[in-house]
Amino acid sequence: MAKPYLSLESVGKSFSRGAASTEVLKEIDLKVERGEFISIIGHSGCGKSTLLNIVAGLTDATTGVVLLEDKEVNDPGPDRAVVFQNHSLLPWLTVYENVSLAVDKVSRKTRSKAERHAWTMHNLDLVQMAHAKDKRPSEISGGMKQRVGIARALAMEPKVLLLDEPFGALDALTRAHLQDSVMQIHATLGNTVMMITHDVDEAVLLSDRIVMMTNGPSARIGEILDVPLARPRKRLELVSDAAYIRCRQAVLKFLYERHRFVEAA
Template sequence: MSTLHLDRYLLIQGVQQTFKTKKGPFVALKDIELTVKKGEFITLIGHSGCGKSTLLNLIAGLTMPTEGRLICAGREIAGPGPSRAVVFQNHSLLPWLTCFDNVYLGVERVFAESESKKQLQERTAEVMALVGLSHAQHKLPHEVSGGMKQRVGIARALAMEPQVLLLDEPFGALDALTRANLQDELMRIMAAKQSTAVMVTHDVDEAVLLSDRIVMMTNGPAAKIGEIVSVALDRPRDRVALANSVQYQEYRTEVIDFLYRKQGNPALKAA
């Protein structure tokens, strides 16, 4: 792959998204320009209603932009596909299948024509081990914890070997300790796979801990990219050590300043 494609692995050019409503056109996103390098971890952060998930859906190909275009690895995004795998806040596992079979289902859809059943099973087992679930692979979803369900969702996405991993607040419904453990696991997995990722979050600390860059969205409607913070913290990152890091606190303050001083709380403004 050319250096150009590595530096502009995911390219979002002049994207606008308008929805038809009973009250007329609603412009959710306007003039979105963003370039993501291969191997980068990008987070999208902003107040509710600023279009973070809308932008993620556009990258996933679940919706098409009203204007502009999105390009992944040199190809224009024209719909959903295995090159972009999504991990949602709701794990979306099939309850009648084991954790292993939930992952295998995704693997089979992507690689069935090129690999034997044994190879598909080995691929599934490998990614289950990567997320630390070898011991629970034969359990049903209702037999494992919420955090383990999310690991299965991450495993299913990674097993498809996507060019870009998309995460829509995957830890939002979890307790603080489980969330912290999965954040650490995600950092380890992303380092091992050298994956490119775009993640939606409302959590400032999560954004600073995980990101190479934090993309901060302005309030909607017609939300835009307001500012981008480059997080130059060494990897691997240790959350305990970072708690006393002046640099970490500066990044955190910069994001909070944008969200609450420059943007304010849209709910309070509406009231």
């Protein structure tokens, strides 16, 4: 069997405060193929962001390892670009400068100035933001900011794109537009994507597989669902598609029957 592109092996995480320690994640095993679009879904607080941050190299795992192309992940790096729910653009820079900063960082040695400019513009084009290149973050909408964040991440040509509820703060229509853009980019570039969401429809629409997490503490992978829907996917047609409905029900059942959210006191 071919080696997996990205591999999480017995990943666990405990946070300690003083003498007390809480185990957030326990023995997470996951293999992701190159080009695969994986969603991680689970109730609030189960440890999804913690897991993504471990893959990003922003948080150390307490146990286990993450391997990307057989190399152990220990630090953040441009091969794993992250897009967070709340954009992290620098407010004093323009849209163009926010992306070109990342481009300069990863390719100052490998691309000429003209090539870096072209690459910055290419990535702004990909997310349909070239028209706003001279605006500052305060002058554009939330959806546009997320687009720029995605352009910045893509411009680094990461091996894995990590998305932590990237559309979570957006209204439903903007969210739908961005989902369509991400699907189109994935179809064009074939990126390997790990996306966190708590939106069932979003997970089914975008993913090749949906990783469903049990509630914490000591959250684990409860089930992994294959989403056998042909691409390109069209949201309007899927609404009445039997396979789509089946997937949606499987995730809902997992989240609302088998692993119901119990609000912590």
